[in-house]
Amino acid sequence: MDSTAAKKLPAGLPDVLQAAHQVFINLTTDRILRIEVLTQAIHKGEDAASALIEIAQIAHKIAGVAGTLGYPEIGDNARALEQKLKADIAAGDPLRHWTTIAPEIETLLDDLEALL
Amino acid sequence: MKDLRILAVDDDRAFQMVLQGTLAQLGYNDVTSVPSAAAALKVIRNSPHLFDGFLLDIEMPEVDGVELCRRIRAMSVYRKTPIIMVTSLADKQYVYKAFAAGATDYFTKPLDEIELRARLQVMRQLVDERQRALDLLDELKSWSDLPKSKIKFDAPLSVISANWMVEFLAMQNHLLTLNRLQLFGHAAIGFTVTNASEAFRLTDQVGYIDYLANIATVIAETLKTSPFSMAHAGQGDFVVLTNRTAVSDPKGLQDEVRTGIASYQKLYGSLGLPIPTIQVGRPVSASIFSQRAEISSLLDRARMSSQIGLEEGFTAQKQWN
Missing domain, CATH: 3.40.50.2300 (Response regulator)
Structure with a gap:
């Protein structure tokens, strides 16, 4: 296990989940960068639907494990973001709540950066 | 394990x-x-x-x-x-x-x-339920008189390999995933073999599963005009899940199943088994406002209705009114 991740281990995390925690932290850097690229693409007026679908998929993955690995707030925020994005995508108007969703994405990115 | x-x-x-x-x-x-x-x-x-x-x-x-x-x-x-x-x-x-x-x-x-x-x-x-069924199938194929696996009278069991036969647990889980409207469109109907325990006692396990499979086939033949799935819940109780409108006359359905069973009278006689006595229950449906607990109990209520029987159920209902 690398020393950076070891310092960040949440208290009480079972031994059996420590390797999973390491993988989650390692994936987080790439996920932050990918979400930033996608949000910039949306701001530039590029294909918003594709970008938001991918952000929802990343949020889905974060929501699936963050709580179990000791970050319940990040898990809850990612899940809320995933649900809102999917609702707007399903409604055929992916940007209808963009002005309120964009700050939530920024908050999630800040929380993820704090793990590194 | x-x-x-x-x-x-x-x-x-x-x-x-x-x-x-x-x-x-x-x-x-x-x-x-x-x-x-x-x-x-x-x-x-x-x-x-x-x-x-x-x-x-x-x-x-x-x-x-x-x-x-x-x-x-x-x-x-x-x-x-x-x-x-x-x-x-x-x-x-x-x-x-x-x-x-x-x-x-x-x-x-x-x-x-x-x-x-x-x-x-x-x-x-x-997995255990399936293993029991596979063991029994092996025994049927080998015509062994000494079954190796143990089946319990009370336990659910897939008694026949047919696309309409499902495990009882799978049927319960399926119900819990239906939305209110889909659930409202379904009805569960119980079929109780009131003398199943006698057959269980009189025959071996292979004979008992064959006995239940025959009953399941007769019930399926009477329902063939509507889509349905069937599970054996244990204790000789079958539960059928079908369209809400499929069974308007449970008494007529009961008569039809009993007629179908009666055609096997000679077979049961030669095997030394009692002719199955079938009681059909009233179709049980969920209301559009059903809570999760009520949905979970839907199949149990269908079983209970067939265990009581239409005649006694009717008397009990009259006493309530």
């Missing part, structure tokens, strides 16, 4: 490791994890041993978990193997599609150890 051989499919490496770690904590160590439907199908094709159960993430790129479930079900050796879907709350609406594709059960992310433990217990029960 034999370890279950499980194949887990999820495209998130971190979740795979969380799942594998939690399963190990619960005592399940024979777990293979793969990141995609394509990898899963490759492992299934190349594996020298059969898997006892599958855990499939619903949301995956390219081929999703619902389609993977359908493809696994299409393989004859996995036609009845437990398939548990893994889903997030945001994707819960896809669970219904997964059940239509043949899924047995589901649980939600993030992982809850208690929920996972419960789901795996269901998986183990289904």
Whole structure:
């Protein structure tokens, strides 16, 4: 296990989940960068639907494990973001709540950066 | 107890490791994890041993978990193997599609150890139930007079291999995934073999399963005009799930089933078994406002209605009015 991740281990995390925690932290850097690229693409007026679908998929993955690995707030925020994005995508108007969703994405990115 | 051989499919490496770690904590160590439907199908094709159960993430790129479930079900050796879907709350609406594709059960992310433990217990029960049925089938094929497996009179059992026969647990799980409108369109009807315990006592296990399979076939023949699924719930009780409008005359249905059974009178006589006495219950439906507990008890209420019988049920109802 690398020393950076070891310092960040949440208290009480079972031994059996420590390797999973390491993988989650390692994936987080790439996920932050990918979400930033996608949000910039949306701001530039590029294909918003594709970008938001991918952000929802990343949020889905974060929501699936963050709580179990000791970050319940990040898990809850990612899940809320995933649900809102999917609702707007399903409604055929992916940007209808963009002005309120964009700050939530920024908050999630800040929380993820704090793990590194 | 034999370890279950499980194949887990999820495209998130971190979740795979969380799942594998939690399963190990619960005592399940024979777990293979793969990141995609394509990898899963490759492992299934190349594996020298059969898997006892599958855990499939619903949301995956390219081929999703619902389609993977359908493809696994299409393989004859996995036609009845437990398939548990893994889903997030945001994707819960896809669970219904997964059940239509043949899924047995589901649980939600993030992982809850208690929920996972419960789901795996269901998986183990289904594996055990299937093993009993396979053992009995082997015995039927070998014409052995000394059955090796043990079946319990009270336990659910798949008594015949037919596309309308499902496990009782799978039927219960399926009901819980229906939305209110879909649920409102269904009715459960119980069929009780009131002298099943006598047949269980008089014959061996192979004979008893044959006895139940014959009854299931007669019931199915009377229902053939509507789509239905049937489960044997144990104690000689069958439950049928069908369209709400399919059975308007339970008394007429009971007469038809009894006539069908009577045509086998000579066969039962030659086997030294009593002619099955069938009681049909009133169709039981959920209301549009049903709560989860009421839905869970729907099949039990159908069983209870057939155990009481139409005549006594009618008398009891009159006394209430």
